[in-house]
Amino acid sequence: MTDPQCVFCQIATGQIPVDPVFQNEEFLAFRDINPQAPVHVLVIPKAHYPTLMEVNDPQVLGRALRVVQETVTLLGIDREGFRTVINCRANGGQTVFHLHIHVLGGRHMQWPPG
Ligand code: AMP
Ligand code: ZN
Numbered sequence: 001m002t003d004p005q006c007v008f009c010q011i012a013t014g015q016i017p018v019d020p021v022f023q024n025e026e027f028l029a030f031r032d033i034n035p036q037a038p039v040h041v042l043v044i045p046k047a048h049y050p051t052l053m054e055v056n057d058p059q060v061l062g063r064a065l066r067v068v069q070e071t072v073t074l075l076g077i078d079r080e081g082f083r084t085v086i087n088c089r090a091n092g093g094q095t096v097f098h099l100h101i102h103v104l105g106g107r108h109m110q111w112p113p114g
Helices: 007-012 058-075
Strands: 020-023 027-031 039-045 082-085 101-105
Touching (some): 007 027, 020 058, 058 101
Antiparallel strands (some): 027 039, 039 101, 082 101
């Protein structure tokens, strides 16, 4: 369930240290290295799923969104709002092939996205 070549697996196992915003046994939330908003956090499962499409258990996704709720509450952006994004595969603009949910906030988001 871990890919030693995968940068987010390396973060999940502690090989690459990050300052977690939130974590539990199954998920980790940490700040994006190249933030696109005043708040830009990534929520990842510690298990390796290359993309959204490899997640067969919908309860994993439900628990991930629960972690998003906990994370935005800790960050204090739960009331003002935020955006969640999952980029999937080539047309989705995915660059790191370990499932992650972007959590963006701290400013008003535009629509549609690029
Ligand atoms: P995506 O384009 O949806 O695959 O998003 C990948 C995100 O991972 C980008 O926003 C990157 O800035 C971010 N990222 C890549 N490497 C790291 C890292 N070592 N620590 C934190 N964020 C990272
Ligand atoms: Zn991985």
